[in-house]
Amino acid sequence: AQSVAQPEDQVNVAEGNPLTVKCTYSVSGNPYLFWYVQYPNRGLQFLLKYITGDNLVKGSYGFEAEFNKSQTSFHLKKPSALVSDSALYFCAVRDRSSGSARQLTFGSGTQLTVLP
Amino acid sequence: NAGVTQTPKFQVLKTGQSMTLQCAQDMNHEYMSWYRQDPGMGLRLIHYSVGAGITDQGEVPNGYNVSRSTTEDFPLRLLSAAPSQTSVYFCASSYSVTPGGGNTIYFGEGSWLTVV
Numbered sequence: 278a279q280s281v282a283q284p285e286d287q288v289n290v291a292e293g294n295p296l297t298v299k300c301t302y303s304v305s306g307n308p309y310l311f312w313y314v315q316y317p318n319r320g321l322q323f324l325l326k327y328i329t330g331d332n333l334v335k336g337s338y339g340f341e342a343e344f345n346k347s348q349t350s351f352h353l354k355k356p357s358a359l360v361s362d363s364a365l366y367f368c369a370v371r372d373r374s375s376g377s378a379r380q381l382t383f384g385s386g387t388q389l390t391v392l393p
Numbered sequence: 394n395a396g397v398t399q400t401p402k403f404q405v406l407k408t409g410q411s412m413t414l415q416c417a418q419d420m421n422h423e424y425m426s427w428y429r430q431d432p433g434m435g436l437r438l439i440h441y442s443v444g445a446g447i448t449d450q451g452e453v454p455n456g457y458n459v460s461r462s463t464t465e466d467f468p469l470r471l472l473s474a475a476p477s478q479t480s481v482y483f484c485a486s487s488y489s490v491t492p493g494g495g496n497t498i499y500f501g502e503g504s505w506l507t508v509v
Contacts, residue, residue, distance in 0.1 A: 286433070311497070320397075320483055320500040321436075367435060380426070380451060381498060383435040 283384035306374030399501035416484030425467040
């Protein structure tokens, strides 16, 4: 079975400071990993994904994430937070070696608040 | 560039009523799915389809039906609405699940459903 954990329900950070939103995963094989962002009353927007190759993945709006296989983590980071980054962030995983229709499994989400 | 379009945006139902949430995508995606989002639980898969005429159950299928008569459309039917089905519903699509398990899933803007 595949699973993903976002250990923090809420992350607060001051504008201009670096931010980190944590994600750990569990799969039987190797993972595909995704980050999505959701603004109030909107759908989920794709930020970035890890498929293979470089462990540091760069995505939209200045976000990046680092795949760490030994720690089974895929933390989302941004060097300098903006107030407009305040939103709900979801990590998701799919087991690369699983069956033909294995679905994405989402974490419970982390609410990021950037304080001015 | 419409992407994934869901209707209605908001709906209030009485217990026992039935209704259909509509979903259409204009990206020629093979894979379509329905998720529900509940506070603190992330997104949970209801039903999915890997192509026209093919549907399957996800994690929480009870009380819902789907059909996929065309590539573009994937309606979700609530057979007899219950208060437990009060939720936000998201339709999503991607090119395929396999072999490209790393394909990005794109989401609609959501349908807010309240069952009273």
